[in-house]
Structures are given as structure tokens and as C-alpha cells.
Amino acid sequence: MDINDILTHLGEDRSKYFNAVAPPIIQSSNFVFETVEDMRIAFANELEHHIYTRGNNPTVAILRQKLAALEHTEDALVVGSGAAAVSASVISNVKSGDHIICVQKPYSWTFKLISKLLPKFGVDFTFVDGKDINNIISALQPNTKVLYLESPNTMTFEIQDLKACSIFAKQHNIVTIIDNSHASPLFQNPVDFGIDIIVHSATKYINGHSDVVAGVICSSKEMIKKIFESELMTLGLTISPHDAGLMIRGLRTLELRVKRSDETAQKVADFLYQHPKIEKLYFPLHPSFDQYALASKQMTGCGGLITIKLKAASKESTMRFVRSIKRFLMAVSWGGYESLMIPSIAFHDIPGMPDSPIHWSMVRLYIGLESAEYLIEDLSHALDAM
Ligand SMILES: *Cc1c(COP(=O)(O)O)cnc(C)c1O
Numbered sequence: 001m002d003i004n005d006i007l008t009h010l011g012e013d014r015s016k017y018f019n020a021v022a023p024p025i026i027q028s029s030n031f032v033f034e035t036v037e038d039m040r041i042a043f044a045n046e047l048e049h050h051i052y053t054r055g056n057n058p059t060v061a062i063l064r065q066k067l068a069a070l071e072h073t074e075d076a077l078v079v080g081s082g083a084a085a086v087s088a089s090v091i092s093n094v095k096s097g098d099h100i101i102c103v104q105k106p107y108s109w110t111f112k113l114i115s116k117l118l119p120k121f122g123v124d125f126t127f128v129d130g131k132d133i134n135n136i137i138s139a140l141q142p143n144t145k146v147l148y149l150e151s152p153n154t155m156t157f158e159i160q161d162l163k164a165c166s167i168f169a170k171q172h173n174i175v176t177i178i179d180n181s182h183a184s185p186l187f188q189n190p191v192d193f194g195i196d197i198i199v200h201s202a203t204k205y206i207n208g209h210s211d212v213v214a215g216v217i218c219s220s221k222e223m224i225k226k227i228f229e230s231e232l233m234t235l236g237l238t239i240s241p242h243d244a245g246l247m248i249r250g251l252r253t254l255e256l257r258v259k260r261s262d263e264t265a266q267k268v269a270d271f272l273y274q275h276p277k278i279e280k281l282y283f284p285l286h287p288s289f290d291q292y293a294l295a296s297k298q299m300t301g302c303g304g305l306i307t308i309k310l311k312a313a314s315k316e317s318t319m320r321f322v323r324s325i326k327r328f329l330m331a332v333s334w335g336g337y338e339s340l341m342i343p344s345i346a347f348h349d350i351p352g353m354p355d356s357p358i359h360w361s362m363v364r365l366y367i368g369l370e371s372a373e374y375l376i377e378d379l380s381h382a383l384d385a386m
Pocket of ligand 1: 333
């Protein structure tokens with residue numbers, strides 16, 4: 001379907017709400033039935049009817065249609081956070097005695113789910129370097145049920161060969177799940193490579209305005225129904241209708257925002273790559289990236305995340321860079337209008353905590369909607385100040 005149709009019209013039956021252009025936010029916890037017969041019909045298929053907002057809600061339903069279409073899947077669920085989307089998808093596909101293969105150093109709370117929470121329920125795991133499919137194949141056990149991917153991976157953006165992963169998984173009846181937050185549905189549609197479940201932190205590009213925390217699960221009708229009827233309803237992973245309304249509004253400009261962030265990031269990456277104070281640039285669609293060929297095959301764009309390793313002789317030199325930056329806010333998250341940075345040095349020297357394995361001279365930048373010139377000026381000044 002044409003992206004213009006998806007973002008502007010799909011799921012919006014305006015005749016149902018006074019021909020209003022903007023869909024109403026149906027901020028109601030429950031829905032009324034005229035007859036017992038109608039109620040029975042709804043109970044028989046809660047996902048398709050409006051009974052109670054923990055399950056389905058008309059505003060959320062509009063969003064679900066748009067998100068499924070964006071990811072080329074049959075259906076989608078919207079939940080209260082990206083972490084909820086990850087957890088529900090994984091938990092729904094394992095039971096006690098099963099084994100998960102997961103890429104090394106996934107998003108921090110995904111790591112906790114797989115290495116801390118699920119082992120309490122008898123689910124085993126192996127983390128592997130997913131750059132080489134042979135590492136994934138070698139981790140196979142008779143009880144492997146889930147292959148969990150994140151491509152590009154957090155911070156240093158390792159890529160997995162999605163086609164090879166899905167071929168391997170299908171041979172062994174393994175469910176494949178990918179966190180596709182980084183590339184967004186605009187630049188990578190994993191289902192086209194045979195991946196089963198696509199999850200997003202919608203907090204990032206999908207909402208895009210740094211004012212909602214939400215998650216998305218896209219998959220087949222069958223898989224979505226399974227997750228809905230077990231994890232979504234029992235764990236109560238609901239998003240509020242008001243947040244769904246904000247996300248519909250965010251989606252109107254998805255293409256504009258993500259393309260702008262991507263194009264600006266390309267320019268900033270080019271600037272950083274040639275700068276003498278930069279030791280290493282991590283940006284999957286820069287020709288210097290070690291997996292550039294695979295990244296170009298799977299993604300039509302990259303998005304605004306860039307990691308740099310500064311040529312910093314000391315922690316103090318890194319601190320001078322960080323303190324000199326004025327136009328990137330220092331904060332977690334990404335995907336909004338505002339440019340951000342996370343210096344790895346903030347995860348070092350915390351009393352009572354082990355240092356991050358990521359070197360203190362590394363900084364992750366997120367390129368927002370500001371102009372390339374504006375951001376490069378700031379970076380240039382801060383690199384000089386090192
Ligand atoms: C932020 C993020 C998450 C978690 O999403 P929340 O909405 O914060 O729960 C998961 N994966 C990636 C890649 C993220 O950046």
C-alpha cells in the first residue's frame with residue numbers, strides 16, 4: 001500500500017465520527033451492548049470488538065491498522081512501551097525448558113528479560129555475535145524456540161543477515177523476532193526477509209515527539225491473536241487512548257521526520273569521518289562501516305543514530321568535548337525532534353557499579369530535525385575544545 005494512504009487515510013472511517021478530519025480519542029474504559037447476542041459475538045473475538053480498553057479500543061485500532069501496513073504484516077498490537085512489546089513477543093513463544101538464541105548486547109532491558117527474568121521460569125539462553133550466521137547456527141540446541149535479533153544492534157550497530165537468519169530458523173521451527181526500532185518501518189521491513197515478529201519502541205521514531213512511551217508488535221493474524229489473548233490481556237500491557245491519539249498524530253509526519261533525520265545524519269557522519277579528532281565512526285550506511293554491503297542490501301536508509309569514538313588521550317579530554325556540546329541535549333532515548341547525546345563516560349565511575357564495557361571515549365549521537373549546518377557547527381567547536 002502507498003505510504004501516503006497509510007499515513008493519511010488508512011483505518012480512518014470519518015463518516016463514523018461526524019466527518020471529523022482528525023479521529024476522536026475514545027477515552028473510554030468500556031463499551032455498551034444492546035443485547036446479550038451482541039455481547040456474545042464480541043466475547044467470541046475480543047480482538048475485533050470493543051468490550052474493554054485493556055483489550056481493544058477504537059483509537060488504538062486505527063493505529064494498529066497503520067502500523068501493520070507500514071511493516072507489511074497482517075496485524076499489529078500497540079502496547080505501553082517498547083520493553084512490553086519485546087517481553088510479550090518473547091514470552092509468548094517460550095515455555096519452561098526452552099532455549100533462546102539472542103544477539104550479543106541487545107537493548108539493555110531485552111538483555112535483562114533474557115538473562116535474568118526468563119531463567120526464573122526455566123528458559124535458557126545463549127548470546128552470540130550475530131554478524132556471522134555461523135555463530136547463530138552453532139548456538140542451536142534441540143530445545144531452541146526463539147531467535148532474537150536487533151539489526152542494527154544498539155550502540156555499535158552490528159547487522160545480522162535477515163534472510164540467512166530466517167532460512168535457518170524456518171528449518172528448525174524457530175520463531176524469529178527482531179527489534180526494528182533503529183531502521184524504522186520506513187527503511188527496513190524484516191517480514192520481507194522472512195522474519196516472523198517485528199517489534200518497535202514506538203517511543204522513538206513512530207511517535208517521534210518525545211512525549212509518549214509506547215511499543216508495537218507486528219506479525220501474522222495468528223501470532224497477534226496469540227499474543228493478544230495471553231500476554232497482552234494477562235499482563236495488562238495496554239496503551240491509553242490518549243497516547244494512541246498522539247501517536248496517530250506523530251505518524252502523519254513519519255516519512256518527513258525520519259527522512260530528514262537520516263539525510264542530516266549522513267552529512268554529519270561525513271563530517272565526523274574526516275575529522276582528525278575522531279578515531280572511529282559507527283554509521284551503518286557510511287562506506288567505511290565494516291558491514292556496509294549487508295546494511296545497504298537490507299536497509300534503504302539508516303536513521304539518525306551515529307556513534308563516535310573520540311581520539312581522546314584522557315577522560316578529561318572526553319569531558320571537555322561533552323561539556324562543550326551545546327546543541328545536543330544529554331539524555332537517553334532518541335527518535336524525537338531534538339538531537340541528543342549519550343556519552344559512555346556517564347556509565348563509568350558510578351560508585352558501587354561496574355564500569356560499562358563500552359569505552360569511555362565513545363559517544364552516541366542522535367540526529368534530530370535541526371539542520372546539518374547547525375549541528376556540525378556545534379560538533380566542530382566541541383572537537384576543537386577537546
Ligand atoms: C528504547 C528502546 C527500546 C525500549 O523501548 P521503550 O519504549 O523505552 O520501552 C527497545 N529497543 C531499542 C532499540 C530501543 O532504542
